[in-house]
Amino acid sequence: MTDASDLADRVQSGDLRLYELEDEADAETAAAARRELLERETGADTDALGSFSFDAEHASETAVENLAGGAQLPLGIAGPVAVSGGAADDEFYLPMATTEGALVASVNRGCSAITAAGGANARVTKTGMTRAPVFRVADVTEGAEVAEWAKENYDALKTAAEETTSHGELTDVTPYVVGDNVYLRFRYDTKDAMGMNMATIATEAACEVIEAETPAELVALSGNLCTDKKPAAINAVEGRGRTVTADVTIPRDVVEERFNTTPEAVEEANTRKNLIGSAKAGSLGFNAHAANVVAAVFLATGQDAAQVVEGSNCITTVEAREDGLYASVNLASLEVGTVGGGTKLPTQREALDVLGVRGGGDPAGSNADALAEIIAAGALAGELSLLAALASRHLSSAHEELGR
Incomplete structure (x- = not known):
């Protein structure tokens, strides 16, 4: 049996290249050889990189080249959040992989308020992956x-x-x-x-x-008018992947109880920050931090993380009404899937199972639609919670209290 140390020796001597290791050994041994090479060349300790649960052979064939190990992220759960969508209709726990302290707590608070208000409405209004x-x-x-x-x-x-x-x-x-x-x-x-x-x-x-x-x-084959993994107005206008909208009306007493502020204060914060501030900055997104929720759920469920660029192309609207607070998010270009790519990895499969959307839907496309609607509801929860924290001037104290 080929030894990882011997393979590392051969790479160092120039007899082998990094990408040729799988020709000499199984994928797991090849990964171990790369970790040993890294330790020799850089002095780094790679024990944690070697602690992974996915199948090395499968990952090497479908997900990554020059496999050396796995990167672990903390995964938190927000929710449940009630969603009434065209494809998603239930209460969902939202898996979020992140290293940003206070994020899950903030989204969780928003989920609580949305669910107490009877849930968020969500609809995918346009679908289409593009190549130009x-x-x-x-x-x-x-x-x-x-x-x-x-x-x-x-x-x-x-x-x-x-x-x-x-x-x-x-x-x-x-x-x-x-x-x-x-x-x-x-x-x-x-x-x-x-x-x-x-x-x-x-x-x-x-x-x-x-x-x-x-x-x-x-x-x-790609002329950048697609536009993939770059900020682009065409995606904001024409959409890419799925265009999805979620909204909710939260009674005034729930706003005051859950957010310690008023509908009027949240509306003003949104107008002055997300709308006017974003316009002055020339932003393609008019939101508080939609990328936070999109990125965390993307990482948890095996989406293409670079497409957070398009996924955070979001407009948040807020209106104080006599009976409470109306809020919505519109994500113009949310590119998600429930089959293929990173969705095949073990922890990502489990996260999709938590949401009940793994694999192909019946009818085809319904699982990806449901995932998009759930993410939109999560983004709405995040927007409401952050805007309320700003309106009540509790943002810095929340981070301080959670030790972040």
Whole structure:
């Protein structure tokens, strides 16, 4: 049996490269060899990195390259939060993986107030994962011709794209011409998968048709008009992944009891902070900290963590009414899935089981819709709690009390 120490020796001597270790040993031994190499080269102790429960072979094949170990995060539970959604209709405990002290406590307080008020409404209003290749053309005239061809031959593009997948459906192709560049923004219904890889593979097949039938030449399969993992106004306007909204009306006495403040004070804090302050800053998100909840649930449930950039593209609205406090969040581009990618890992599978949304839904897409609605309700809880802490001037004391 190949020894991890011997493998580390061979890497140090130049006989092997880091990525070749799985050719010489099983994935777990290869990971141990990389940890030993790190200890020799850096002097770091990697015992904790070696304490992981997932299957090394599976992780190496599906989730990561040059596996060396696992990173552990504390996972807290907020809730339950009652949600009445198009796909999620129950009380849910929200798993949140985070290192930010006071976050789970704050979201938990918001969940308590929402549930006491009868629960949050939530709806996915738009679905579609996008990929936007960029083509080179001779000039604007040729670009316009290519854009028109794409519109007239949508069925041919749809056929080519959907031949690559048994689940994904092409729903739209929108052209943009900029000088001698043509961008085609393909949109797909990817069901319960987040669908980025699905969309990429399908779009590549469609691009082959475009190059064969038009003078356009593909420059890059992603032309950044998608837009993936970067702040972008197009996602805020057109959406990407799932566009989801959640709202709640909390009675005045519940606001005063749970938040120690008034609906009017929370509304003013939201207007001056989230709306006017964000506008002055030129922000793409008009919210207090939606990214906190999105990131924590993403990490807990195996989502693509880099897509928190789009997922936190959120507008929070608050209105003091005679009978209480109305609040809503609109997350324009929440990219989530319940199959594929990191959702296959053991702890992430368990977190999805806690929410009752692991795997493919019936009908297809309903589990991912439910996850999006639950995250939106969690984000609403986080927004309410932080705004109330600011309105009552309790933010710093809460962190101080929790020792953060």
